[in-house]
Amino acid sequence: MEASIDLARPARPATARVAVWLLLGVVFVLFVLCLLAYAMRMRLGDWRALPLPWQLNVSTAMLILSSASLQWASVAARRGGRCARGALFAAFVFAAAFLAAQAWAWQALVAQGRLASANPSNGFFFLLTGLHALHVLGGIVALLLAGRRGERLGLCALYWHGLLAVWLLLYATMAWLTPAIVDFICGVA
Amino acid sequence: MHDSHDAPHGFWTRYVFSQDHKVIAIQYTVTALAVGLVGLVLSNLMRLQLGFPGHFDFIDANRYYQSLTQHGMIMVVYLLTAILLGGFGNYLIPLMIGARDMVFPFLNMLSYWVYLVAVLVLLASFVVPGGPTGAGWTLYPPQSILPGTPGADWGIILMLVSLLIFIVAATMGGLNYVTTVLQARAEGMTLFRLPLTVWGIFMATILALFAFPALFVSGVMLLFDKVLGTSFFMPAIVSMGQPLAYEGGSPLLFQHLFWFFGHPEVYIVALPAFGIVSDLISTHARKNIFGYRMMVWAIVAIGVLSVVVWAHHMFVSGMNPAFGFFFAVTTLIIAVPTAIKVYNWLLTLWRGDIHLTVPMLFALGFISMFAIGGLTGLFLGNVSVDIPLSDTYFVVAHFHMVMGVAPILVIFGGIYHWFPKVSGRMMNDTLGRWHFWLTFVGAYAIFFPMHYLGFLGMPRRYYAYENYAFIPESAHTLNAFITVAALVVAAAQLLFLFNLAWSARRGRLASANPWGATTLEWQTPDTPPGHGNWGAQVPVVHRWAYEFSPPGQARDFVPQNAPPDAPVE
Numbered sequence: 001m002e003a004s005i006d007l008a009r010p011a012r013p014a015t016a017r018v019a020v021w022l023l024l025g026v027v028f029v030l031f032v033l034c035l036l037a038y039a040m041r042m043r044l045g046d047w048r049a050l051p052l053p054w055q056l057n058v059s060t061a062m063l064i065l066s067s068a069s070l071q072w073a074s075v076a077a078r079r080g081g082r083c084a085r086g087a088l089f090a091a092f093v094f095a096a097a098f099l100a101a102q103a104w105a106w107q108a109l110v111a112q113g114r115l116a117s118a119n120p121s122n123g124f125f126f127l128l129t130g131l132h133a134l135h136v137l138g139g140i141v142a143l144l145l146a147g148r149r150g151e152r153l154g155l156c157a158l159y160w161h162g163l164l165a166v167w168l169l170l171y172a173t174m175a176w177l178t179p180a181i182v183d184f185i186c187g188v189a
Numbered sequence: 190m191h192d193s194h195d196a197p198h199g200f201w202t203r204y205v206f207s208q209d210h211k212v213i214a215i216q217y218t219v220t221a222l223a224v225g226l227v228g229l230v231l232s233n234l235m236r237l238q239l240g241f242p243g244h245f246d247f248i249d250a251n252r253y254y255q256s257l258t259q260h261g262m263i264m265v266v267y268l269l270t271a272i273l274l275g276g277f278g279n280y281l282i283p284l285m286i287g288a289r290d291m292v293f294p295f296l297n298m299l300s301y302w303v304y305l306v307a308v309l310v311l312l313a314s315f316v317v318p319g320g321p322t323g324a325g326w327t328l329y330p331p332q333s334i335l336p337g338t339p340g341a342d343w344g345i346i347l348m349l350v351s352l353l354i355f356i357v358a359a360t361m362g363g364l365n366y367v368t369t370v371l372q373a374r375a376e377g378m379t380l381f382r383l384p385l386t387v388w389g390i391f392m393a394t395i396l397a398l399f400a401f402p403a404l405f406v407s408g409v410m411l412l413f414d415k416v417l418g419t420s421f422f423m424p425a426i427v428s429m430g431q432p433l434a435y436e437g438g439s440p441l442l443f444q445h446l447f448w449f450f451g452h453p454e455v456y457i458v459a460l461p462a463f464g465i466v467s468d469l470i471s472t473h474a475r476k477n478i479f480g481y482r483m484m485v486w487a488i489v490a491i492g493v494l495s496v497v498v499w500a501h502h503m504f505v506s507g508m509n510p511a512f513g514f515f516f517a518v519t520t521l522i523i524a525v526p527t528a529i530k531v532y533n534w535l536l537t538l539w540r541g542d543i544h545l546t547v548p549m550l551f552a553l554g555f556i557s558m559f560a561i562g563g564l565t566g567l568f569l570g571n572v573s574v575d576i577p578l579s580d581t582y583f584v585v586a587h588f589h590m591v592m593g594v595a596p597i598l599v600i601f602g603g604i605y606h607w608f609p610k611v612s613g614r615m616m617n618d619t620l621g622r623w624h625f626w627l628t629f630v631g632a633y634a635i636f637f638p639m640h641y642l643g644f645l646g647m648p649r650r651y652y653a654y655e656n657y658a659f660i661p662e663s664a665h666t667l668n669a670f671i672t673v674a675a676l677v678v679a680a681a682q683l684l685f686l687f688n689l690a691w692s693a694r695r696g697r698l699a700s701a702n703p704w705g706a707t708t709l710e711w712q713t714p715d716t717p718p719g720h721g722n723w724g725a726q727v728p729v730v731h732r733w734a735y736e737f738s739p740p741g742q743a744r745d746f747v748p749q750n751a752p753p754d755a756p757v758e
């Protein structure tokens with residue numbers, strides 16, 4: 001029987017899109033749970049707020065640029081435009097720059113002797129940035145495998161935007177959440 | 190990635206690094222059964238100590254706690270979760286929905302290999318210095334990472350790493366299963382025509398996708414506490430006369446996170462079992478399932494509620510009474526859809542043309558075990574009764590019957606049921622019956638008396654009970670009896686393993702649809718199904734999965750893909 005016909009056909013784009021949304025849901029839950037733990041831990045007596053390293057601003061900018069470039073690349077590739085390559089290359093470079101800036105922030109903290117064990121807020125900093133960086137790294141691998149096909153780039157871009165949103169959430173929480181706010185939310189004010 | 194348009198040819202791509210969901214399902218199943226065997230042996234070690242204390246020097250207190258922990262973890266995660274989702278899910282989802290494979294075959298293959306790594310890391314903890322962790326399967330800090338607990342150096346690290354790897358594997362698989370059900374159903378296979386097996390596995394997978402992250406987070410944080418010296422969970426502690434560097438953390442935080450996984454986990458195991466058992470009962474009683482839509486909604490409701498109930502485990506940790514009441518109520522509410530399912534099974538059986546095949550025996554065994562174990566659970570869901578019985582053998586008996594033995598019975602039933610499709614041969618019936626009766630009666634003999642031990646106040650997680658005045662002599666006799674029963678049950682599993690191995694090569698040849706089932710997996714052109722499952726044409730579905738004994742038909746079932754106007758045979 002020579003009848004494997006549509007078997008080897010790669011998954012339909014719509015199918016892959018469902019999977020990426022699902023994956024983003026799982027990733028989102030993962031980080032929200034981390035932040036839940038963060039909020040609960042923060043209310044205990046020994047918490048000291050961590051002055052966030054300024055390098056995070058650099059990394060945030062890099063991630064935004066990477067997300068935007070990838071979006072551009074995917075749109076351009078779908079239209080068959082010529083600038084897709086350049087935009088894709090830029091997305092890679094900015095993503096790598098993001099990771100480098102995160103590593104720089106780590107290095108700055110370590111240089112100040114603020115290791116993970118110094119205070120739970122430091123521990124969470126390494127935990128959250130580390131887990132997030134792993135997800136970015138996974139995305140880069142996926143992007144390397146994706147080639148230059150428009151719909152695949154679109155999926156990668158979707159994942160990228162998701163990770164950007166997660167990062168902004170993490171950053172905002174680490175920068176602005178205080179025990180007083182948590183108490184307020186829990187109604188213990 | 191999957192470029193070739195033909196079935197793979199070489200041995201390696203066909204049987205080892207295969208992307209075919211059927212091969213991956215077998216790999217998952219065999220691996221899970223193998224590691225489950227380790228869990229079974231560990232339970233027998235514990236029983237030897239409990240039944241005949243002092244007779245077996247090689248089981249010291251540390252070994253006991255290590256066996257306890259590894260037994261619990263292996264059974265819940267590496268056996269039940271893996272075999273139900275990775276084994277049954279992988280085999281049945283594409284075949285039952287009329288797909289040629291999972292939508293991401295490569296990811297599917299990866300999921301298995303990552304699972305295998307998780308299992309190997311887990312087993313490695315048995316040979317590292319200090320042995321595996323003995324902190325109890327809940328791995329509660331602080332003691333799980335403190336000296337004095339067996340395996341607090343290497344064992345706990347390997348345990349946590351193995352769990353993290355397992356979660357990665359489960360997520361890869363889970364994304365695949367859910368997307369496949371949503372996107373790859375054959376023409377005509379609406380959601381309300383799906384067999385309940387698929388519904389159960391589908392819902393359980395969604396639960397797994399969103400509950401395992403909680404275990405992941407608690408695992409990573411505990412690993413940080415252990416390896417990097419953070420104090421997420423660790424309070425200031427003096428250990429063996431030395432103050433440790435930890436301060437200020439909260440073990441309760443771990444418990445919250447852990448049970449955010451632990452509670453849904455019960456249903457991650459239960460829902461596939463519910464689904465499978467519904468299909469076994471309907472097929473072997475030649476009757477449509479009673480209240481199909483109600484069954485589907487019950488599965489969905491249980492899935493949603495089970496996330497809400499997580500904190501009912503916190504009763505003992507002392508929580509805000511208002512919350513305690515809330516969770517007690519939800520625990521009772523979750524009993525409603527569960528009870529509906531039990532009634533519907535019974536009503537399906539009522540006046541059915543019951544064929545007492547081996548799969549049917551196991552399905553009936555499940556209902557009995559689950560209903561009786563579930564009733565005792567109502568005692569535990571009630572706040573006022575929970576306190577004196579919690580942490581006694583009453584609890585051990587309850588959860589073993591409901592979420593230990595009951596799903597295992599379904600798994601056996603499922604294997605006997607689908608083996609003819611998987612291998613093209615029938616399993617031996619006589620051996621199957623022996624296996625059923627020994628396991629079923631034996632399991633009652635093990636776990637029923639434990640309720641009584643619980644009422645006597647016998648605490649769980651104790652290595653030795655000799656010096657407790659309140660435990661009467663009769664309890665020790667009972668313990669010896671339970672141990673003997675446990676050894677018999679364990680030995681009976683050899684019958685099963687022999688039957689599997691022997692029947693795979695020598696069993697009677699099976700026809701394509703030996704049970705007269707309606708679902709698509711029995712309508713494949715080849716048995717076992719070939720690469721791509723369906724030959725030239727994927728099936729088109731015309732009806733639900735439970736068209737049994739329709740009036741005016743010669744055969745007592747109509748397959749889901751039989752055309753509506755097919756001439757009556």
Ligand code: HEM
Pocket residue numbers: 232233235236257258260261262264265269324325326327585589592593594597635648649650651675678679
């Ligand atoms: C014949 C089969 C089995 C026997 C004889 C058995 C026996 C035992 C025993 C003696 C304990 C320890 C009680 C204690 O000291 O507190 C235990 C604990 C446990 N068992 Fe089983 N078991 C069996 C099957 C299963 C299965 C199929 C599961 C799957 C869910 C399971 C899950 C557990 C869990 C989660 C614990 C608790 C571990 C802990 O407290 O950390 N067991 N079992």
Ligand SMILES: [Cu+2]
Pocket residue numbers: 451452455498499501502
């Ligand atoms: Cu629970």
